[in-house]
Amino acid sequence: MPDTIIVLFNRDLRITDHPALHQACQDARQVVPLFVIDSVIRPRARAGFLIECLTDLRESLRERGADLVVRRGDVVAETMRIAAETGATAIYTSRDVSAFARRREERFRRERIELRTFPGITIVPPDQLKPATGTHYKVFTPYFRAWSDIQWRPIAETPATIAMPEVKAGDIPTARRRPHLPGGEREVRRRLDLWLRHCLRDYAEGHDDLAGDHTSRLSPYLRFGCVSPLELAVRAGASEEFVRQLCWRDFYAQVALAFPNLPRDDYRPGRGGWHQDKEAEDAWREGMTGVPIVDAGMRQLLAENWMHNRARMIVASFLTKTLRLDWRVGAEHFEELLLDADIPNNYGNWQWVAGTGNDTRPNRVLNPVRQAKRFDKDGEYIRRYVPELEHVPTATLHEPWRAPSPILGYTSPIWRS
Ligand SMILES: Cc1cc2nc3c(=O)[nH]c(=O)nc-3n(C[C@H](O)[C@H](O)[C@H](O)COP(=O)(O)OP(=O)(O)OC[C@H]3O[C@@H](n4cnc5c(N)ncnc54)[C@H](O)[C@@H]3O)c2cc1C
Structure with a gap:
């Protein structure tokens, strides 16, 4: 039985149904739960949420007699430093799929330590x-x-107690601003x-x-x-x-x-021909396209760091199929702002909508007006996020360009049906 195993946390900030943690507690006398705040990853909008998740995880581990060891820097270098300090002979971690995660895995495999990966993500x-x-x-x-x-x-059992060697726990940074949703298990x-x-x-x-x-x-x-x-x-x-x-x-x-190049390259090549239009890109990002359902979705994103799935589909289709702007522009903006952004889901969905991904009908276009009339029939969603349109009657709300006179305070459309 190894004396000490490091459990390296990453996108698995919990103690319930955590196969790597469960197995480490079975296999070793002592376990070091570790999270390394990687110097390369910019947490952007997600920093506050991550900090709350780490704080919560630390509390759960403390209740079980251990702690969350937190370090900053390069994940491999910092983990190996903790291994040297504690005499750990193995690292257990949840297997992730991004190219970044796999490069990290390969680097660990070149170190003189056993790496075991587990399901859970x-x-x-x-x-x-x-x-x-x-x-x-x-x-x-x-x-x-x-x-x-x-x-x-089967669901992995939650460890009741976790024995841990003496290690300095390290501080969890404080958040600059609170996330829109409280984080943690x-x-x-x-x-x-x-x-x-x-x-x-x-x-x-x-x-x-x-x-x-x-x-x-x-x-x-x-x-x-x-x-x-x-x-x-x-x-x-x-x-x-x-x-x-x-x-x-x-x-x-x-x-x-x-397909590790999912965030960069077309999964299904051959579409291309994207237009360049900086003004349209900015209008889309700011929720100022003059197309109410698109602006409502984009403003929900700015206000909450989250967007309803139907709205994500509408705004993404509008950008890529209607305006013919490159899906990478949209995906990067989502990546910057969404609390839930991750590589497979964000880039996979963007490519799906853009017709470069897994959609079996890559030419389908979601008409924003028809979508709005179907999924926000009474305009309540639009009015919630676009206050300029609060008092506009439902009959013209979805197509304000058809109103008898321009709507004061609302931007003129960059596209119309
Ligand atoms: C352009 C675009 C970008 C997207 N980017 C992301 C992203 O970065 N991260 C992300 O988690 N989801 C993404 N989605 C998928 C989906 O919009 C969100 O998962 C969903 O809106 C999250 O809200 P929810 O938890 O209330 O979903 P629910 O409807 O309650 O669904 C439960 C869970 O199922 C999963 N799920 C639902 N729909 C999808 C989907 N289409 N693809 C993958 N998983 C799904 C999510 O994990 C979600 O939390 C994107 C969709 C589009 C169209």
């Missing part, structure tokens, strides 16, 4: 399902079928209980209703791993529609694993 490990031909599933429906047919791993467990009890049953019916806001808003917690996606899928099993959404997350993870 997705429901089904991203390399578990393979189609009859090819390296990964390119189309969602067959993936969903295969994914639904296999037995998932305790918070998500509270939200999850309420959501499952009161909202899950309305999900299938209501998840596209923009004003109704019936989705779970769990994405930032899934992004940081405050909740296990597997536990969530098991507990939400009564709603196939909801579990299907979680499967999209797994789907993009296996796409990102097979």
